[in-house]
Each structure stands twice: as C-alpha cells, then as structure tokens.
Amino acid sequence: MPFFLIRNDITKMETDAIVNAANTALLMGGGVCGAIFKAAGVHEMTEACFPLSPIKTGEAVITPGFALPARFVIHTAGPVYHNGKSGERDLLQLCYHNSLLLAVEHHCSSIAFPLISSGIFGYPKQEAIEVARSTIEDFLAEHEITVSLVLFDKESLLAGTKLHTSIEHYIDEHYLRKHKEVRELLTIEAMGLGNIEESQSVLHEPNIEQALSHLDEPFSDSLRTLIQSKGKTEVEVYKKANIDRKLFSKIRTGGGYVPSKRTVIALAIALELTLEEADNLLEKAGYALSHSSISDVIIEYFIVHKHYKILEINEVLFSYDQPLLGSQ
Structure with missing residues (x-):
C-alpha cells in the first residue's frame, strides 16, 4: 500500500x-x-x-x-x-x-x-x-x-538543506517554462514555420491514442520484460513504486489499460532505470518527460543522480506543490 x-x-x-x-x-x-x-x-x-x-x-x-x-x-x-x-x-x-x-x-x-x-x-x-x-x-x-x-x-x-540547494540549481538550469516563449520562437524559426497555426500544430504533443498506435508492444509486456531484466520481483516493484497492489495487477494484466504518467514514472523509479530507459518506458505509454514541467525536471534530477527512493522524491514534489508519485 x-x-x-x-x-x-x-x-x-x-x-x-x-x-x-x-x-x-x-x-x-x-x-x-x-x-x-x-x-x-x-x-x-x-x-x-x-x-x-x-x-x-x-x-x-x-x-x-x-x-x-x-x-x-x-x-x-x-x-x-x-x-x-x-x-x-x-x-x-x-x-x-x-x-x-x-x-x-x-x-x-x-x-x-x-x-x-x-x-x-x-x-x-x-x-x-x-x-x-x-x-x-x-x-x-x-x-x-x-x-x-x-x-x-x-x-x-527542504529549506536550507544541501538537497534543496542542488535541486534549485538543477531547476534553474533545466526548467524552461519561464523561457517558453523564446523556446517556441526558436523552434518555429528552426523548423521554418511561417504561421502560428502551423507552429501550434507541430509543438502540440500527440494524444495517447496516437502515440499508442506506433508502439511495438503493449506497456504490460514492456514492464514485465524490465522487471525480469532488472532481477526484481513484482511485489518489490509495486511496493517501491508506492503503488496499490490492485492497480499494479490491473497494469500487469494488460488488456489495453494505460496507467497515468505519474504511475509510469513511479514504476521507472522502482526499477531504478537510467534516464534513457525511463524515457523509453514512458514512450511505451504515450508520455515523455518535459523541461516545461517543474515536476518532470525534479524527477529527472533524481533519475540522473541515481537517487531512487520514491518517498524522498515525493517529499521534494510535495514541497514544490507538485503531484506525488504512486497511487491511492
């Protein structure tokens, strides 16, 4: 639980x-x-x-x-x-x-x-x-x-801790929302787009249905493969992911069910994935980490630094008013 x-x-x-x-x-x-x-x-x-x-x-x-x-x-x-x-x-x-x-x-x-x-x-x-x-x-x-x-x-x-200082520096370097307009203009210019409608169309992320139509295998199969390759048990994974057993069973069974982004991230943390591996798992469910999301930047910080204790990650997310990882 x-x-x-x-x-x-x-x-x-x-x-x-x-x-x-x-x-x-x-x-x-x-x-x-x-x-x-x-x-x-x-x-x-x-x-x-x-x-x-x-x-x-x-x-x-x-x-x-x-x-x-x-x-x-x-x-x-x-x-x-x-x-x-x-x-x-x-x-x-x-x-x-x-x-x-x-x-x-x-x-x-x-x-x-x-x-x-x-x-x-x-x-x-x-x-x-x-x-x-x-x-x-x-x-x-x-x-x-x-x-x-x-x-x-x-x-x-977090106030005054070394972790807080380190995360603040990482956010300052990677969080792009405050530079969003500049980033979008640069992207539009680089892609040679001539009008706002075209630029919005290109920058808009595909919905889940579109993303899933291009996946090679169901998310449940990818998860099963990762659990085996990492030498972990399913019980170990769902507990470390801060996920309810019933939800994990629903994910594991498959049947077309796609978990939420924060649940997929929680599984990636529990599996101690590298950033590349985490990106691949998220892609299987139609998601991606984004530097325009402060929550995603914080999560990326922990993955990059190989800090995989999800309850500690949730403490940081909580302090920044961000949704916590796992499920109720």
Whole structure:
C-alpha cells in the first residue's frame, strides 16, 4: 500500500484510524491533541482514555473515533527533543511502529499520522520527517496498509538543506517554462514555420491514442520484460513504486489499460532505470518527460543522480506543490 504526504486537517481525514500526538497522561492538550479531542467529543474521548493512562513515551493505545470521520484514534506519546543524543530517534521510531502495528491488529486498511513531536516537543522538522518516512517505509515493506502523513508547513521540509540547494540549481538550469516563449520562437524559426497555426500544430504533443498506435508492444509486456531484466520481483516493484497492489495487477494484466504518467514514472523509479530507459518506458505509454514541467525536471534530477527512493522524491514534489508519485 502507498504512503502519501498530505496538507489537511487530520480531524477531517476519512481513514480507518488517525494518530493523536498525545501526552503520557492521555489528557486533552493543545495543538493536534486538543483538536482531536474536540472533534471526537471531549467527554467521550476523555472517558475512553482514562483507563488506558498513563502510557510510556513510544507506546500506543487505541480508542474509538467517536464523532470523527475515522473509526479509531491511536494515541502515542512522542519524545521531547533535547539534543538528539538522548534516545529521541529510537523513541520516535517506536511511536510510528507501535501505532502501525496497532492499526494492523485492528484490521485498519488506512491510517493518518501528524508529524509527531515536531510541535511544542521541539523535534526538528527535517529530522522528524526523515524518521517518519524511514520507519513507515520499513513497515510497508512487510504490511499492506495505506499511510498518510498530514503536514502543514511544506517549506520546512527542504529549506536550507544541501538537497534543496542542488535541486534549485538543477531547476534553474533545466526548467524552461519561464523561457517558453523564446523556446517556441526558436523552434518555429528552426523548423521554418511561417504561421502560428502551423507552429501550434507541430509543438502540440500527440494524444495517447496516437502515440499508442506506433508502439511495438503493449506497456504490460514492456514492464514485465524490465522487471525480469532488472532481477526484481513484482511485489518489490509495486511496493517501491508506492503503488496499490490492485492497480499494479490491473497494469500487469494488460488488456489495453494505460496507467497515468505519474504511475509510469513511479514504476521507472522502482526499477531504478537510467534516464534513457525511463524515457523509453514512458514512450511505451504515450508520455515523455518535459523541461516545461517543474515536476518532470525534479524527477529527472533524481533519475540522473541515481537517487531512487520514491518517498524522498515525493517529499521534494510535495514541497514544490507538485503531484506525488504512486497511487491511492
């Protein structure tokens, strides 16, 4: 099952379970905790939490969701950040792992987390999201559950990091939307086109039906060949691609189904394709990477640099307000 970053109010998430960044006493607090108590019903949630308290840092317990859209609320107590050398990372990992285990034990197919300990508990946001991502990624390698991490401050994810600086430089060099008019005029001149209608016709990308009519083999066959040639299993590929098992089965079966561009890119990332190989796979589905799309330029950056962790790529796409890779 896939993992997604979402900007939303966690109390409005229609998932089987949401996670409360609780205190060890399981009392109504401020921030996310206070919002969840209020949305669920303060009296009902307080009564449900009372016999379960206190809990230790890193532990997780479950209650009904009451008036929330979610069926359950999983309460976990995150660590207070001191210096990063007092076991905070291990405790934060336990928060995510124990919450996920509890969700699976109660047959939840979906769960939404806040960024635990990143508020008044002082955990640096960039470190907090890295702990969340790596812990959730490890869990999803063995379990089937859709996970959402609900965030509000997208700017804090990359700001000031070496990755952010490197990506900004790559975008400045390769992103062509701001030069679109100049590029189109140069293209028209180079092709000897004399009027706007002709130029628009040439520059317009062919639709999927036109593109597919020129393909040598179905996309599903090309995908099967690539999986075998890369020595990977199908389960490994769809999990690394952040794709739902049912969608992957639909793609794999064929029958003329053509996946979306972002799904094809996700498969290319999971297969650790070179840029040329990724271009070929996209062409099989009637797509192409474009330097007039900031999303495509970011994806190209990761492929060129052989950085194939899709959840990290999605963090960058999220910070630039771009669609994430994979499927829900």
